[in-house]
Amino acid sequence: MPDYKEMYLTLFRATEQAINTLIAAQQQCEELYMDAPQGELLLLSKYGETEET
Template structure:
């Protein structure tokens, strides 16, 4: 008979590791975003022809 408790705990641990890996990757990406140099936004002039249509 399969050991369901062992199977459950194995799956639970693997799931927890996967979630922690994803959280760490997200936090790393957030840090990279925050550390990136800020770029200046440029407002482009509106084209009068497209507004009339």
């Protein structure tokens, strides 16, 4: 008979690892975004004129 408890625990551990990997990647991308230089903001008016700020 298969050991369902061990099968469940194996899957649970792998799922937990995958979630932690995704969280770490998201945090790393957020840090890269926050550390990136700010670009120039270009505001567009209703009438197609542009203003730089």
